[in-house]
Amino acid sequence: MRAQPKASHFIDGEYVEDAAGTVIESIYPATGEVIARLYAATPAIVEKAIAAAKRAQPEWAAMSPTARGRILKRAAEIMRERNRELSELETLDTGKPIQETIVADPTSGADSFEFFGGIAPAALNGDYIPLGGDFAYTKRVPLGVCVGIGAWNYPQQIACWKGAPALVAGNSMVFKPSENTPLGALKIAEILIEAGLPKGLYNVVQGDRSTGPLLVNHPDVAKVSLTGSVPTGRKVYEAAAAGLRHVTMELGGKSPLIVFDDAELESAIGGAMLGNFYSTGQVCSNGTRVFVQKKIKQSFLARLKERTDAIVIGDPMDEATQLGPMVSTAQRDKVFSYIEKGKSEGARLVTGGGIPNNVSAEGTYIQPTVFADVTDEMTIAREEIFGPVMCVLDFDDEAEVVARANATEFGLSAGVFTADLTRAHRVVDRLEAGTLWINTYNLCPVEIPFGGSKQSGFGRENSAEALKHYTELKTVYVGMGPVEAPY
Ligand code: NAD
Numbered sequence: 282m283r284a285q286p287k288a289s290h291f292i293d294g295e296y297v298e299d300a301a302g303t304v305i306e307s308i309y310p311a312t313g314e315v316i317a318r319l320y321a322a323t324p325a326i327v328e329k330a331i332a333a334a335k336r337a338q339p340e341w342a343a344m345s346p347t348a349r350g351r352i353l354k355r356a357a358e359i360m361r362e363r364n365r366e367l368s369e370l371e372t373l374d375t376g377k378p379i380q381e382t383i384v385a386d387p388t389s390g391a392d393s394f395e396f397f398g399g400i401a402p403a404a405l406n407g408d409y410i411p412l413g414g415d416f417a418y419t420k421r422v423p424l425g426v427c428v429g430i431g432a433w434n435y436p437q438q439i440a441c442w443k444g445a446p447a448l449v450a451g452n453s454m455v456f457k458p459s460e461n462t463p464l465g466a467l468k469i470a471e472i473l474i475e476a477g478l479p480k481g482l483y484n485v486v487q488g489d490r491s492t493g494p495l496l497v498n499h500p501d502v503a504k505v506s507l508t509g510s511v512p513t514g515r516k517v518y519e520a521a522a523a524g525l526r527h528v529t530m531e532l533g534g535k536s537p538l539i540v541f542d543d544a545e546l547e548s549a550i551g552g553a554m555l556g557n558f559y560s561t562g563q564v565c566s567n568g569t570r571v572f573v574q575k576k577i578k579q580s581f582l583a584r585l586k587e588r589t590d591a592i593v594i595g596d597p598m599d600e601a602t603q604l605g606p607m608v609s610t611a612q613r614d615k616v617f618s619y620i621e622k623g624k625s626e627g628a629r630l631v632t633g634g635g636i637p638n639n640v641s642a643e644g645t646y647i648q649p650t651v652f653a654d655v656t657d658e659m660t661i662a663r664e665e666i667f668g669p670v671m672c673v674l675d676f677d678d679e680a681e682v683v684a685r686a687n688a689t690e691f692g693l694s695a696g697v698f699t700a701d702l703t704r705a706h707r708v709v710d711r712l713e714a715g716t717l718w719i720n721t722y723n724l725c726p727v728e729i730p731f732g733g734s735k736q737s738g739f740g741r742e743n744s745a746e747a748l749k750h751y752t753e754l755k756t757v758y759v760g761m762g763p764v765e766a767p768y
Pocket of ligand 1: 510514534566667
């Protein structure tokens with residue numbers, strides 16, 4: 282299987298190569314096969330990308346939001362027309378099953394282009410402020426050159442979620458995908474050009490943690506939007522602060538999902554499974570601490586085990602497959618080490634914990650895993666695992682579970698399953714998280730703001746809110762009479 286792009290980088294409207302960079306091997310996680318060889322960006326490539334972005338931005342910013350939006354909407358159409366091809370590429374890049382990528386990846390990227398393309402004409406307006414005779418007005422202006430840095434779990438979605446609001450607001454972007462998933466963003470860049478985006482506005486450079494700082498520290502960069510782990514977030518934030526650059530931080534989590542004993546059981550189990558096993562558990566907002574009220578613990582676990590054991594694991598390109606491999610050997614090994622910690626610290630393994638027996642030995646597969654009797658101080662209840670490992674904890678009452686749910690440095694998401702409407706709203710009000718769900722989990726349509734609190738980051742992606750993070754206000758005071766000076 283080959284997925285070799287024309288070249289490693291996409292700069293100023295075309296593919297660009299520089300073989301002086303370190304080699305990045307793109308590995309298909311289901312088989313361990315090398316499907317493409319690319320090069321990390323050299324300083325010269327970074328310079329070229331930022332120079333193109335800087336050159337192209339002013340003219341783009343001078344266009345009307347309607348005209349910019351039209352191009353993004355055309356890109357959305359092209360993405361939908363090529364959904365199958367893009368989804369297959371996403372599956373090769375990540376190992377996620379085609380059953381998922383075909384509904385959740387390019388389509389989500391296309392939603393983003395369509396949504397921001399559509400709202401731009403109204404959402405970028407300023408205010409008129411009457412001041413008696415004088416008045417003032419505000420203008421929402423773009424920041425300039427924005428850098429996007431992506432994680433490997435949703436490569437195409439992240440490339441679009443950052444690109445769409447940045448571009449429609451009149452900025453340009455240099456996007457660096459994760460070194461684990463270098464392929465998808467190049468296609469997004471190609472499609473934007475095909476849709477009519479002027480050259481230089483959306484550039485893709487490859488690289489790893491040593492390339493990122495070249496972008497973040499560049500004096501011509503106005504903003505950095507990172508999707509990644511908390512430790513990376515700290516480094517990028519610190520580097521951006523040195524240049525007083527704007528930042529959006531979409532970081533990790535260890536989110537609570539609370540199931541009260543009056544919840545509709547099948548839905549709560551379905552929500553917990555989606556919030557732990559979708560994308561092989563590699564979702565930042567996953568509800569990995571599942572708090573189940575004691576009265577329903579046994580029935581919850583019995584049915585959860587039954588449904589988990591029925592998950593179809595296998596070839597990600599087979600439409601029947603529900604769970605694919607982990608993105609890389611390193612990530613798979615990390616998850617296994619957490620499973621070992623769970624066992625040694627006394628959690629009870631309900632199901633999973635090993636390698637499935639029906640898959641390629643070279644693939645980075647791992648069984649969907651459920652631990653019960655997990656306690657708050659166990660490592661698996663405190664640290665982000667980022668794999669298909671669900672921790673089930675018990676609780677007695679509402680006040681207790683809210684306090685325990687909040688006892689974490691993270692604050693990305695949280696969920697509540699209950700039939701009691703007032704309790705649902707009371708509990709979400711007390712949970713410390715940026716994105717919360719009642720009687721569902723992990724749904725992130727483009728219309729709603731998404732992002733974290735506490736150590737999980739700040740700034741918001743999606744919805745009109747995202748535009749605020751890619752623009753700044755210019756205030757203009759207009760004097761209508763003579764200036765009265767005391768001297
Ligand atoms: P990571 O932090 O290792 O890497 C993220 C990106 O940052 C990569 O592109 C990497 O090359 C780059 N990078 C690393 N060090 C850098 C540095 N010093 N300067 C600049 N760039 C640098 O994360 P990952 O392993 O790719 O992804 C998994 C993490 O991402 C998890 O913690 C997950 O929760 C988080 N995540 C968050 C969201 C969200 O929206 N909140 C979404 C997806 C993933």
